[in-house]
Amino acid sequence: SQQGEEDPQALSIQEGENATMNCSYKTSINNLQWYRQNSGRGLVHLILIRSNEREKHSGRLRVTLDTSKKSSSLLITASRAADTASYFCATDGDNYGQNFVFGPGTRLSVLP
Amino acid sequence: DSGVTQTPKHLITATGQRVTLRCSPRSGDLSVYWYQQSLDQGLQFLIQYYNGEERAKGNILERFSAQQFPDLHSELNLSSLELGDSALYFCASSVEGQGVEQFFGPGTRLTVL
Numbered sequence: 385s386q387q388g389e390e391d392p393q394a395l396s397i398q399e400g401e402n403a404t405m406n407c408s409y410k411t412s413i414n415n416l417q418w419y420r421q422n423s424g425r426g427l428v429h430l431i432l433i434r435s436n437e438r439e440k441h442s443g444r445l446r447v448t449l450d451t452s453k454k455s456s457s458l459l460i461t462a463s464r465a466a467d468t469a470s471y472f473c474a475t476d477g478d479n480y481g482q483n484f485v486f487g488p489g490t491r492l493s494v495l496p
Numbered sequence: 497d498s499g500v501t502q503t504p505k506h507l508i509t510a511t512g513q514r515v516t517l518r519c520s521p522r523s524g525d526l527s528v529y530w531y532q533q534s535l536d537q538g539l540q541f542l543i544q545y546y547n548g549e550e551r552a553k554g555n556i557l558e559r560f561s562a563q564q565f566p567d568l569h570s571e572l573n574l575s576s577l578e579l580g581d582s583a584l585y586f587c588a589s590s591v592e593g594q595g596v597e598q599f600f601g602p603g604t605r606l607t608v609l
Binding site for chain 2: 409417424425432436472484485487488489
């Protein structure tokens with residue numbers, strides 16, 4: 385299976401702190417994406433990183449990708465209460481027709 | 497608002513019944529994906545259509561089927577429903593079929609009693 389696995393399963397931090405979530409996957413990929421889901425709602429795309437990229441930034445988000453270790457990390461800096469959500473990594477395969485497989489997610493709670 | 501619409505928002509039905517979930521992708525998106533999210537299974541990819549053709553299949557049961565119509569909207573049909581089919585069903589769309597951002601709809605919450 386090429387399923388991504390996020391770590392930790394749950395994370396609780398204070399507002400203003402940084403939050404780091406990790407994702408590991410099993411097979412070669414073309415792209416890895418991070419999504420956010422507020423409770424019971426649809427997923428929102430955060431950032432896409434291609435297999436030939438090592439780091440990408442978007443606002444307070446920083447994503448790294450290490451294809452040799454088959455892992456990625458999502459860093460949220462200066463967290464806010466509104467960042468409270470579940471975060472998923474999604475990986476695709478390197479073959480045509482492969483689709484994004486989502487991991488079980490990290491539940492982030494940012495306390496005011 | 498992602499631009500992807502799903503109807504209905506909630507659906508309550510009984511075991512053995514059949515339901516149809518509908519999805520309208522974002523304007524211009526050719527690809528539609530269906531996902532099932534339950535507490536014990538997480539987010540599971542079911543099936544993808546691209547411009548009316550089935551592109552990829554995931555963990556979709558034989559009791560489930562889908563199609564994408566010429567106007568690009570899609571329907572997911574669930575039949576012989578079981579208690580375990582209770583879940584959130586999401587539709588997502590993208591411009592192309594692979595390696596791009598997916599835009600998710602708000603989901604349909606299905607409850608099978």
